[in-house]
Amino acid sequence: MFHWPLNLKQRSSEFRTEASRDSSVVIMNSITLVDAFVDAHKWMELFPSIVARAKCVQVISQGVSGTNGCLQLMYAELHMLSPLVPTREAYFLRYCQQQNVEDETYWAIVDFPLDGFHNSLQTSFPLYKRRPSGCLILDMPNGYSRVTWVEHAEIEEKPIHQIFSHFVHSGMAFGANRWLAVLERQCERVASLMATNIPDIGVIPSPEARKNLMRLSQRMIRTFCVNISSCSGQVWTAVPDSTDDTVRITTRKVSEAGQPNGLILCAVSTTWLPYPHHQVFDLLRDERRRAQLEVLSNGNALHEVAHIANGSHPGNCISLLRINVSSNSSQHVDLMLQESCTNKSGSLVVYSTVDVDSVQLAMSGEDPSCIPLLPLGFFITPMELVNDGGCKDEANGHNITTGSLLTVGLQVLASTIPSAKINLSSIAAINNHLCTTVQQISSALSSNCIGSCNEGDNGKEK
Structure with a gap:
């Protein structure tokens, strides 16, 4: 052309x-x-x-x-x-x-x-x-x-x-x-x-507040994408003995507004899963199902207090979630901002804890760039695996197993002092958290698959 x-x-x-x-x-x-x-x-x-x-x-x-x-x-x-x-x-x-x-x-x-x-x-x-x-x-x-x-x-x-x-x-x-x-x-x-005519669910007071919350969520998405890639010369270190050598860690010294100040430890891993990309996405975007994964919820339930649909697919949306923990009170409430988005090339589920004052600041039209966000999340891409099993592709004679690549990105504030040094216990802890996260996601998908198969078998018997 x-x-x-x-x-x-x-x-x-x-x-x-x-x-x-x-x-x-x-x-x-x-x-x-x-x-x-x-x-x-x-x-x-x-x-x-x-x-x-x-x-x-x-x-x-x-x-x-x-x-x-x-x-x-x-x-x-x-x-x-x-x-x-x-x-x-x-x-x-x-x-x-x-x-x-x-x-x-x-x-x-x-x-x-x-x-x-x-x-x-x-x-x-x-x-x-x-x-x-x-x-x-x-x-x-x-x-x-x-x-x-x-x-x-x-x-x-x-x-x-x-x-x-x-x-x-x-x-x-x-x-x-x-x-x-x-x-x-x-x-x-x-x-x-x-748009001004889209009905939203929850506590969002005005169309302008809706726009401001969407802009804050866009910054969260962009921050997550940049922080888990190799851009800007970020140096990543392989974690010894990780499965398939796919776990990488890095540290960043942050002193500017927009992220928590201090030493941030980031860990990323990618795993191939024998489940369709949309199935993995549906599990991770649903806060109720994700709350069943103990490593991601810490045993706390999540309750959606605001919902912004921003696409034709129901998974394209922004949610403001209340974290139901015993420490929550009228004086202090923990919230979570989450955005999920999907297209035929892949999907993202990204979330970050925020406090009520920050959300009110964003929705009131004040500059949200100072609100500290430390997003965690998942990037899922469709990926077929060519192997000796699975369904045969008649066009090329290969055996194809439908699956997806799941990339998990975790970040923690390791120290509030930017010049601090990372210690081995922090690396071991985040690596263990990452591995447990992948294991629990895989187990949840396997259980759902078994349940669906059983329902199908019962239906045939009838």
Whole structure:
């Protein structure tokens, strides 16, 4: 779709080419979409689970009539939500143009490489070259747009942990289908944010308070995504003797607003589960079922006091939950902010404890950036496993087992002193908590599966 001559002399067997294309209809008009692509901050907000960092380095051409003809030098760091997958950093040129094709008006957003323009710009390894990529946007009735997306890149061949190897090499991690799936979901969320006629359940006093709570939840999601990936040069350490060598830990010294100040310990693991992605998502997003997992609930029940639906799928929502513990009183109430979201490429369930004063501050319209959030959560992706058992795929002769990859991210405030040193007991404790979490989730899914099978068998007997 976007032709660009490749310098074949610079290519080698150490580079792998990725190319994909997809198309979909999203609930956002073309002008709003274009504005999000040319504004680096809005672009990051639109793709929190893909774009870790982005900035406009230089505006080369302002364009005419707004963004038409705009040319920018961009920088981006793309991530997967796991420290096991290296991020991809690149400088590239982004061009935006409105054009007529067969009596229809399209917007074209095209990213192309810097070859021959800025040879002095260097990024970290593995080397990532963003070849001609982007999207065509066609306005449709009622504020919708048809988006055709093309991803084309060359990536230096580097070892990737085997649990994510197929996911990355198949293009599911950074391909056009994932970009579009996330865009569809985020456009629904933005439409919900701007709507005024959506009934909500609970204690939210006004449409403006609803917007503010949604913005706070968006920051929670973005914080979680950034904190569990390998972006910004975060150094992760493997935990010895972890199952399949998938547990990684890191520490961060935090002194700015928005997160608890001190030394934060973060642990992340990824596990393949022989259950469909939607089944794992449904278990983890339901606070009543999750409360049955002792390691995640500490034996405390959760009661939903506010609910914001922000998508067509019932799992796309924000909940404000009251933690029912004996220490709660009229003077002190523990709350939990939770957002769950799902699309065909994967799902997120993220939550963080907040106090009542912080929630009231956010809903009153005050700046919520100072509210400390330390989110925990889950990232679930569909992932079929090729093996000797399971259902046979007649197209290629392989045996396929339907399953999913579950990434669990936990964070704790290890010390209120940023300069403190982490001790081995804290590492052992969070690693044990992580392993127990995965075990209890797997057991709960297994029990549900057995229960469903038994019900099915009983139904057949009848």
